[in-house]
Amino acid sequence: MIINGRKFSAVIVIVVIGILMTFKSCHRISAGYVGVVYSPNGGVQEKVLTQGYNFINPFKNVTEYTVGTEQAYLSADEREGSEDNDSFIVPTSDGKMVNVDLEYSYRYDENKVAQIFTRFKGKSGELIQNTYTRVKIKAYVSEVTSKFSVLDIYGSKRADLNLKAYQHIKEKFAKDGIIIESVNFSRIGLDKATATVIQQRVNTQQELERQKIEKQKAQIEAERNTIQEQGKANVKLIQAKAEAERILTVAKAQSKANDLKKKSLSTELIKYEQTLRWDGQLPQVTSGGTPIIDIRN
Numbered sequence: 001m002i003i004n005g006r007k008f009s010a011v012i013v014i015v016v017i018g019i020l021m022t023f024k025s026c027h028r029i030s031a032g033y034v035g036v037v038y039s040p041n042g043g044v045q046e047k048v049l050t051q052g053y054n055f056i057n058p059f060k061n062v063t064e065y066t067v068g069t070e071q072a073y074l075s076a077d078e079r080e081g082s083e084d085n086d087s088f089i090v091p092t093s094d095g096k097m098v099n100v101d102l103e104y105s106y107r108y109d110e111n112k113v114a115q116i117f118t119r120f121k122g123k124s125g126e127l128i129q130n131t132y133t134r135v136k137i138k139a140y141v142s143e144v145t146s147k148f149s150v151l152d153i154y155g156s157k158r159a160d161l162n163l164k165a166y167q168h169i170k171e172k173f174a175k176d177g178i179i180i181e182s183v184n185f186s187r188i189g190l191d192k193a194t195a196t197v198i199q200q201r202v203n204t205q206q207e208l209e210r211q212k213i214e215k216q217k218a219q220i221e222a223e224r225n226t227i228q229e230q231g232k233a234n235v236k237l238i239q240a241k242a243e244a245e246r247i248l249t250v251a252k253a254q255s256k257a258n259d260l261k262k263k264s265l266s267t268e269l270i271k272y273e274q275t276l277r278w279d280g281q282l283p284q285v286t287s288g289g290t291p292i293i294d295i296r297n
Contacts, residue, residue, distance in 0.1 A: 027049065027053070027054050027055075027056055027062050028052070028053050028054075029049050029050060029051045029052060029053075029054060029062075029064065030051060030064070031051045031068070032051070032066055032067060032068025033051060033064045033065065033066055033067065033068070033125075034048045034049060034050055034051075034064070034065055034067050034108075034110055034113055035048060035049035035054070035062040035063065035064050035065075036048055036049075036062070036063045036064075036065065036113050036114055036116075036117040037049060037056055037060050037061070037062055038060065038061050038062075038063065038117065038122065039059060039060040039061070042060075044114050044117055044118060045060070045114075046114060048110070048113055048114065049062060063117055063122060063123075063124050063125075064124060064125060065108040065113045065116065065117075065124070065125035066107055066108055066125050067107055067108055067109075067110045067113075068107060069105050069106070069107050069181055070105065070106055070107060070129075071103065071104075071105050072103070072104055072105070072106065072129065072133075072134070073086065073101070073102070073103050073186075074086040074087065074088060074101060074102045074103075074104075074134065074137070074138065075087055075101040075102070075103070075186065075187070076099075076101060076187075077101070086134070087099055087100060087101050087187070087189075088100065088102075088138045088141075090138075090141055090142045090145040090146075091142060091145060091146045092145055092146065092148060092149055092150045092153060093146060093147055093148055093149050094149045094150055096149075096150040098145070098150060098153060098154075098188055098189065098190060099188075099189035099190075100141070100145075100185055100187060100188050100189065101185070101186045101187035102137070102141060102183065102184070102185055102186065103183075103184050103186050104137065104169070104180060104181075104182060104183045104184070105180070105181040105182045106129075106133065106173075106178055106179060106180050106181060107178075107179050107181065108125055108177060108178060108179070109177040109178070109179055112177035113177065115177060116128070116176070116177040116178075119176065119177075120132070128178075132176075133173070133178060136172070136173070137169060140165075140168055140169045140172050141165055141169070143168065144161070144164050144165045144168050145161070145165075147164075148161055150190070153188055154188055154190060158185070158188075161185065162183060162184055162185060165183045165185070166180070166182065166183040169183055170183075
């Protein structure tokens with residue numbers, strides 16, 4: 001009975017050990033991550049573990065790297081995700097120093113995670129992010145801002161600055177197997193003196209724009225008045241032409257009537273008209289001045 005009891009105990013131990021080994025051999029990879037398998041004897045396993053449950057040798061280690069997009073912040077505001085004041089100072093081409101907040105998104109290249117594991121001596125993706133990426137990105141940003149003036153950074157070339165920073169940082173991290181997907185300056189802080197100068201320049205620009213608009217309005221108003229006056233002048237000219245044409249037409253009609261009347265008058269008709277109008281009285285004086293004697297007396 002004692003022997004049977006010992007056998008039973010041994011079986012129980014073996015079963016427990018088997019269960020423990022099974023649990024230890026089962027490694028779960030979260031969605032958006034991959035795992036690199038490493039053992040002191042065999043080194044880095046070429047095939048990476050994908051999301052879900054994977055069975056591996058319990059004596060091997062698994063290091064995970066994100067292959068889904070992660071958002072990171074270098075900000076003075078803890079609400080944006082920074083654990084501390086992670087804002088930083090960058091130089092400008094005109095010798096100014098500007099305090100900035102930066103946000104960026106990244107992921108690890110799934111096809112290079114084995115090399116990443118080797119290059120960074122087995123560090124996890126999160127540890128690489130905290131000890132390497134966040135430090136390097138500040139240096140890479142400074143390389144870009146040093147080519148822009150403070151007025152450019154704070155003003156009209158902000159979008160160009162974001163683009164140039166993104167392109168430069170993406171290129172720098174590509175060799176490390178870190179894919180940068182976006183870069184954006186969420187805040188650009190200026191010292192009081194610089195802010196005052198920029199505000200004065202903005203005010204001046206706004207005043208120039210206002211004057212330009214006023215000038216354009218005045219020009220439009222002048223052109224409108226000119227068109228109105230020209231319109232009135234055209235109306236008067238048309239009216240004058242119409243009146244002149246009317247007078248000319250009347251004159252032509254009168255002249256034509258007179259011509260017709262002249263042509264219609266004959267010597268006989270004139271004498272006939274005189275006879276009709278004679279009252280029976282002879283003229284008292286002839287053209288020679290000799291009086292006519294009235295024979296009736």
